[in-house]
Amino acid sequence: MKKYLTLLVVPFISLLFADEIFLSRTPEETNTRIVKEDLSSNVGSTTIKFHIKSVFTEEVETSKGKFTRLYVPGCFNTNKEGTPKLPVASRLVEVPYGCEVTAKVESVVEREFDLETIGIHSPISPYQPSVCKQDEISDYKLNPIAYITKYSKTSPLRVREVGVMHNYRLILLQMQLANYSPVENKIKFYNDAVVKLTYKKLDMQKVSAFKNKYASPSFDALTTRMMTSKTMSKFRGKRAPLKYLIVSDPMFKNSLQRFIDHKEQKGYKIVTAYTDKIGKTTDKIKAYLQKQYDKPSDGITPSFLLLVGDNEQIPAWKGTQGAYVTDLNYSLFKGDDFIPDVLCGRFSAKTIADLEPQIDKTIVYENAQSLDNEYLNKILLVAGWDAHFTKKRGIPHLRYALKYYLTAKSGYKDVQENTFLSTDSQQNVDAIKNAFNRGIGIFNYTAHGVEDGFVDPEMKNWDIKNLTNYSMYPVIVANCCLTGAFDVDTCFSEAMVRAKDKGAVAFIGATSFTFWDEDLWWGVGYTSITSNIEKGLPPLRPDTGTGAYDYSFQKLKEFTNSGMMLTGNMAVQEANSPLTKYYFEVYHLFGDPGISTFWAKANK
Structure with a gap:
């Protein structure tokens, strides 16, 4: 990593007696932005810069003594229970479909300080896990071993494949903004990190085909926070009718017709399937939906899925992390991930009398x-x-x-x-x-x-x-x-x-x-x-x-x-x-x- 000795520290007292450690002389606010892209060859790249204006500190009293919190606006923190909680810049980034992605820190402004010299008089606070809303507040978590260590030698950069969301391939890009040595009572801050994402085996024709095939304005509307390059943002498929799949128990066939008519009047293309034809198990229903997504007969990829019936009529899947039910698997079609590829809802009904009010209210409302x-x-x-x-x-x-x-x-x-x-x-x-x-x-x-x-x-x-x-x-x-x-x-x-x-x-x-x-x-x-x-x-x-x-x-x-x-x-x-x-x-x-x-x- 390149090191630049350009750090200004100006503590001041806020209403909460927090100090602000300025990391930049410029008026630029904290942000993460794309500064360069090249998608013109089979080895493309996107260059991203993490700029941090300042870090805030505040001293807190806990059952284990006094600690100092560090936080950066717009960022979160490392989340290993009981270990020092350090600020992390995190962004979802769209990357081209079908290529290999690697990430490297090209340069970073790094500066080390004794904590006392910047007004930090207590150890950096440990991360506390979130509390379940069914539980009482737990004891304050502190891992003593984590406070007798020196600087971590791991890279401050982490990149993780999130998966595919309909027509968006996403990674999670994270840059840790500080490193902490409790034994030496020292801290390093990282600023203006320049990170280069490299795309090997890039095929923009393949990317274009993917973006156009799965284009959906309903998913485009979800991307306001996502980082995407100018080139990638230009891909918008031809405007086709929004396709809407309905999977229902056959007892609801007659009742559903007026709902189907209503949605068609709103411009949706409706495809309806009943479980007496496609099967009643989770696997058979999913197999039908997968085919509709991968090889739609009309060439239009569905954006929406409505399940009609209660758990007995349209069985839900078992959750992977506890004793609960989930419909998530019915909306997963591309990649080995848990990011939905269609937007899903359920008209939960055991009887026609359960369903009719849901249809009535939806039509009145819409x-x-x-x-x-x-x-x-x-x-x-x-x-x-x-x-x-x-x-x-x-x-x-x-x-x-x-x-x-x-x-x-x-x-x-x-x-x-x-x-x-x-x-x-x-x-x-x-x-x-x-x-x-x-x-x-x-x-x-x-x-x-x-x-x-x-x-x-x-x-x-x-x-x-x-x-x-x-x-x-x-x-x-x-x-x-x-x-x-x-x-x-x-x-x-x-x-x-x-x-x-x-x-x-x-x-x-x-x-x-x-x-x-x-x-x-x-x-x-x-x-x-x-x-x-x-x-x-x-x-x-x-x-x-x-x-x-x-x-x-x-x-x-x-x-x-x-x-x-x-x-x-x-x-x-x-x-x-x-x-x-x-x-x-x-x-x-x-x-x-x-x-x-x-x-x-x-x-x-």
């Missing part, structure tokens, strides 16, 4: 046939109660949406009245139900859940019979455990979408447990956990990646609820969480994957 569409300008936000994490994760999660998106200027009404940030157990139970009944466009709950509903403040299956939100059907996003566990008789997600003339038009919920850090990242994008966040303040937009809120509120033409869910999961991926595959498996959309949440129109 055709804007409600009695009063003003309800779409109202939201319901609930940070449920947890004695430790409501303030530290739930409230910052929702305040991020309130700060950047759910504003009067954006067209939203009654925001303050419909926001409930719990400060104690079982607060505002009746007020939340009343707000629901008056009509809301979206309901985001984050806290504790069980199979039949929200725990605190409580809202359960038995409450649905008393709802009165006729023709005003919200999209519900439940960042909590188990509300989507459709292997039980009737989970909360199913009860909400099955309810006739009330309840929800769509529900995003989890089939198993969720975690506090990952649910925060799912909503706001990956970000370092700081004292500001733990005091209940929202992370700043420049300090986060792209989460479900950011994708959703961009009001993209091809925005979908299934895309919202995928973006949330991709935020967990970009944070390099060890729970990434688990999150892709447990989060599910109950409802039509091709519809979009209606957002308020901005006030002029």
